Amino acid sequence: MENYLGVDVGTGSARAGLFDGAGCLLGAGSVEIETFRPAPDFAQQSSADIWRAVCGAVRAALEEAGVTGNEVAGIGFDATCSLVVSGREGDSVTISPDGAAEQDVILWMDHRALEDAVEINAIGGAPLEYVGGTISPEMELPKLRWLKREMPESWAKAHRFWDLPDWLVHRATGEETRSLCSTVCKWSYLGHKGQNGEGWDDGFLRAIGLNDLTESDHVAIGKTHAAPGKYCGSLAAAAAQDMGLVSGIAVAASMIDAHAGAVGTLGLSLAEEDITRRLAMIAGTSTCHIGLSHEAIFVPGVWGPYYGVVLDEYWALEGGQSAAGALIDAVISRHSAATALAERAKSNGQRVTDVLDAELAKMGPDTHLLSAHRHVQPDFHGNRSPLAEPWRRGGLMG
Incomplete structure (x- = not known):
């Protein structure tokens, strides 16, 4: 085989x-x-x-x-x-x-x-x-x-x-x-x-x-x-x-x-659905949002249109955030509990994020409400889209 x-x-x-x-x-x-x-x-x-x-x-x-x-x-x-x-x-x-x-x-x-x-x-x-x-x-x-x-x-x-x-x-x-x-x-x-x-x-x-x-x-x-x-x-x-x-x-x-990830994400269980009706969100150190179209579409502040970069004969548009997974790591590492948390995760054979997920689960089903009155614009490493301002450092409100 x-x-x-x-x-x-x-x-x-x-x-x-x-x-x-x-x-x-x-x-x-x-x-x-x-x-x-x-x-x-x-x-x-x-x-x-x-x-x-x-x-x-x-x-x-x-x-x-x-x-x-x-x-x-x-x-x-x-x-x-x-x-x-x-x-x-x-x-x-x-x-x-x-x-x-x-x-x-x-x-x-x-x-x-x-x-x-x-x-x-x-x-x-x-x-x-x-x-x-x-x-x-x-x-x-x-x-x-x-x-x-x-x-x-x-x-x-x-x-x-x-x-x-x-x-x-x-x-x-x-x-x-x-x-x-x-x-x-x-x-x-x-x-x-x-x-x-x-x-x-x-x-x-x-x-x-x-x-x-x-x-x-x-x-x-x-x-x-x-x-x-x-x-x-x-x-x-x-x-x-x-x-x-x-x-x-x-x-x-x-x-x-990210574009390799988009191939699998956009094509997964596609059946008869038009691939241009989907949006791929690829999460890693950064985050990319990738969509395909049959024609060139120009959007200020959004990368593209790019011809043939994901699939032949399709145009692609790409938005995203310069730091996503890396931003989570940075915020955790700067916290006073980071060292103890890392030691706990290592002793349990887990990732730090797994330990934090478990702690959140103990708080009940509505943990999203913990941040209902605080909003973070996480552009620590610049904004890719739609502002396209790499010097932007973000903001925190609430």
Whole structure:
């Protein structure tokens, strides 16, 4: 029987699931990823550490399932929309202000390029129409603009710039085809114009100071693209050895993690219902609301419309909150009871949130009324939509 691997790289860990041809989960594995914060609003990772976590998670999933590598027919990756910078030999190029050599990933939640986003929005350009009118510092072009200005030595050493999901496919195959999912959503590529570079707006790139990226047919940021899930190359021997697989198995074009979640959420038990009548809510470190449409719909302050980023020939709109699960963790960790709570959860073999859920359950069925007179606008890490103001810090009333 043929089996398939799905690899999900989130903010804090890499997870792998092994599925049979009917979609049943046979085994799973998870390995943590380290995040570095050298300064306020900076969040960085190491691609080498991410790959280590991916390989560990895949091997754990195979072991739990009792399946050998030669029983796997294909693999697909999704990940956070973080920026990976690599040199001519695929080596790491530092993006850290302290020069840490292996830290070559600017995490999606990094807000170092806030002023660059403001300046790009002031310059304007047609691609901004497809991100709700304003570009976010969580997207890649503001980060690239920051890197070019603030770290010219790293910029000079850089040979390729990747969205993390595409880097994983490249690391697995050695190929350079990018997914429309990442490039349209996070790089301002206009996917409805074509998959062979036609979607790059060179006038816009030059206007915002990134003319370098137009050189050699956009080779540094992607000359060719594929719809998510399409065949994108075969697993290379070195990557196969790292993961305990065999070379030559199919590797699919990648997806952003939330958008991969939207495929399953929107398609679950669909029957005859039109998929455009549903809204996916994907909860994790951040929260995304994703909906599909047959036609392009423009909504100020809502990301999109994005063509072909979830399903081929559909447009997508995306709203959301920059910090959701991470915000819960931060609020709990700052409370005076956090240490005792963590020790209690560990001794019970539970998560901290499980302990808190149990305490709430003891209070009766109407625990939602505990907050009836207090309202929190939880924009600790900025507002994605509909205000699209990344500098917003939220408010508390009551």
